[in-house]
Amino acid sequence: DQQVKQNSPSLSVQEGRISILNCDYTNSMFDYFLWYKKYPAEGPTFLISISSIKDKNEDGRFTVFLNKSAKHLSLHIVPSQPGDSAVYFCAADANAGGTSYGKLTFGQGTILTVHP
Amino acid sequence: NAGVTQTPKFQVLKTGQSMTLQCAQDMNHNSMYWYRQDPGMGLRLIYYSASEGTTDKGEVPNGYNVSRLNKREFSLRLESAAPSQTSVYFCASSERWGRQPQHFGDGTRLSIL
Numbered sequence: 645d646q647q648v649k650q651n652s653p654s655l656s657v658q659e660g661r662i663s664i665l666n667c668d669y670t671n672s673m674f675d676y677f678l679w680y681k682k683y684p685a686e687g688p689t690f691l692i693s694i695s696s697i698k699d700k701n702e703d704g705r706f707t708v709f710l711n712k713s714a715k716h717l718s719l720h721i722v723p724s725q726p727g728d729s730a731v732y733f734c735a736a737d738a739n740a741g742g743t744s745y746g747k748l749t750f751g752q753g754t755i756l757t758v759h760p
Numbered sequence: 761n762a763g764v765t766q767t768p769k770f771q772v773l774k775t776g777q778s779m780t781l782q783c784a785q786d787m788n789h790n791s792m793y794w795y796r797q798d799p800g801m802g803l804r805l806i807y808y809s810a811s812e813g814t815t816d817k818g819e820v821p822n823g824y825n826v827s828r829l830n831k832r833e834f835s836l837r838l839e840s841a842a843p844s845q846t847s848v849y850f851c852a853s854s855e856r857w858g859r860q861p862q863h864f865g866d867g868t869r870l871s872i873l
Contacts, residue, residue: 648802676860678860685866685867686866686867687764687850687852687863687864687865687866687867688803688850688852688864689862689863689864690860690861690862690863693860733802733803735802735803737860743858743859743860744858744859744860745810745857745858746791746793746805746808746852746854746859746860746861747805747808747818747819748803748805748860748861749802749819750801750802750803750804751802752800752801752802753802
């Protein structure tokens with residue numbers, strides 16, 4: 645039973661445009677959500693996170709939106725750059741009280757390709 | 761990746777063999793984690809260590825053991841390898857319990873025949 649799902653295996657975007665990566669979850673106990681970025685042959689790198697008490701968190705070109713009623717979160721990258729080409733994983737933590745204890749449930753990942 | 765070093769990077773084992781995956785971080789982090797990633801799936805937590813001297817099971821601990829040797833090192837042992845343990849293994853660390861893992865190693869690709 646996949647509690648965190650990224651239904652789009654891949655996404656292709658033109659440089660300078662917006663990239664929107666989506667993630668759905670089923671476990672109502674998830675209260676902290678994270679996005680990680682992974683380049684080939686490297687480990688994931690933490691990108692941005694959001695607590696369930698918020699509906700938006702922004703960090704530079706990256707914004708994460710959380711819709712609790714729909715159990716849906718999205719990552720917006722504006723503007724997209726070729727260096728953003730990577731696999732993006734969303735992850736969730738349960739009963740974390742507004743933070744994360746690393747006991748994460750990950751989605752399958754979305755491959756983002758940004759074309760020059 | 762800066763700060764978290766995993767060895768080896770690749771390993772092929774026969775069913776029933778044992779081996780230990782090594783992980784070390786030089787960031788003075790308190791918490792460390794072992795995840796595995798299978799094709800088409802997200803990472804799954806095997807074991808974690810909230811602080812030096814403590815270890816706990818994650819989502820998929822069966823067939824594994826861990827040792828938090830000191831603050832820097834967290835090893836993962838397969839006592840009797842099985843083909844189902846073929847995977848890419850990632851070690852991660854966070855500065856303290858209650859912070860998300862920010863730094864992952866580059867992974868160990870393990871194949872069990």
